[in-house]
Amino acid sequence: MSEIKLYNDDCIVAMKKVxxxxxxxxxxxxxxxLGNFMKNRDTNLSKMRDNFFGSAGWDDMEFDDWEKSMDNFFKSSARVMKKGGTMxxxxxxxxxETxxxxxxxxxxxxxxxxxxxxTNPMPRNMNLHFVNSTEAWVYFxxxxxxxxxxNGGAMFHDFVETSVTPNGERKYGKHPxxxxxxxxxxxxxxxxxxxxWVLDPFMGSGTTGVVAKRTERNFIGVELDKTYFDMAKSRIEEKRNETKCN
Ligand SMILES: C[S@@+](CC[C@H](N)C(=O)[O-])C[C@H]1O[C@@H](n2cnc3c(N)ncnc32)[C@H](O)[C@@H]1O
Structure with missing residues (x-):
């Protein structure tokens, strides 16, 4: 039976318990x-679509502050990782690059x-520029x-293609x-x-937790925002056997 631990807190604080x-x-x-970057470009934030990585309330730090927060995140992650673990x-x-x-x-x-x-990005300003349809993932x-x-003998490319998040995965509320x-x-x-043991220190609506539970991994998830935390808890509880919430 998988074990699940969820924390409604800052990830650096919560990871001290790991x-x-x-x-x-x-x-x-x-x-x-990217909030300030988008604002400086006069992007109409109110029209940004789901699954677009523009400003969403947590996304408008000065670069130096964001870099420091990411530095703290990697420092805490290094402490909790097993040798040979993956990220x-x-x-x-x-x-x-940062x-x-x-x-x-x-x-x-x-x-x-x-x-x-x-595969189905919003065709925002499609007659003015290339439509944004990609995000990066970095593997360590x-x-x-x-x-x-x-891999079971299969060859996996470093290019992963899916649709944007389907509505069926948003029944407990929308996360941007x-x-x-x-x-x-x-x-x-x-x-x-x-x-x-799978960890997501910025779990948002809890997608990593839902998947960990479904695939019989143990999971630790952290989310700062109470509304998103509650969304994550509801989504994961639907799949869970036993959950400890803090
Ligand atoms: C890009 S979203 C993650 C979305 C998630 N992958 C999902 O599928 O819902 C990043 C999340 O990190 C949260 N967050 C920002 N700073 C945080 C911090 N210091 N500690 C914990 N969570 C934080 C935000 O509230 C936001 O929900």
Whole structure:
């Protein structure tokens, strides 16, 4: 039976409760911090669509503050990771270099950067420029050059394609950057095994937790915002056997 622990808190505070060297896989989607970038471009934020990585309330720090917060996140992640553990960090393409630099500083081994392509993006300003339909994911192992990789003999490309999050996955409320379960499940199944411990320190609506539960992994999830935390708890509880909430 899987174990689930959920924290409605700042991830750096909550991760202090996670034991050293206890996590097999981190799959997370931290703030991309593109709010100020988008505002400076006079983007009409009110018209931004679901699954677009623009400002969503948590996303408008100064760059230095965001970099410091990501540095703290990687420092805490390094403490809780098992040697040979694996990490996937979703990120805006223009921030990938910063993410790799900070992760390497804390002992993560950079494997690759891949692309998530949304097959049905909103055709926003399609007659003015290229429609945004991609986000990056950055793949690391911890203290080793390889980790769990369950390919079963198949070749997996570094290009993953899905639709945007279907409405059926939003019945407990809408999160502005909710990832599709199929996208997260792709990584959880390849990069971990049943009974492993999966952590998402920025869990938003709880997609990683839903997938971890479904695939019989243990899960620790953290979300700062109470509304999104409650959404995540409801989604994960629907799938759970036993949940401890803090
Ligand atoms: C990009 S969203 C994650 C969306 C998630 N992948 C999903 O499928 O719903 C990032 C989340 O991190 C949360 N967040 C921001 N700063 C945080 C912090 N310091 N600690 C914990 N959560 C935080 C935000 O409230 C937001 O819900």
């Amino acid at each position: 034991a050293d060297k206890s996590i097999d896989l981190i799959v997370t989607d931290p703030p991309y911090n 996937i960090v979703f990120m805006a393409i223009i921030k990938v 993410i790799i630099r900070l992760a390497e500083k804390h002992g993560f081994y950079y494997k690759t950067t891949g692309i998530w392509h949304k 192992t911890y203290k080793t050059r390889t980790g769990t990789f369950n 950057t909710q990832k599709p379960e199929s996208l997260i499940q792709h990584f959880v199944e390849i990069l971990s095994n049943p009974d492993d």
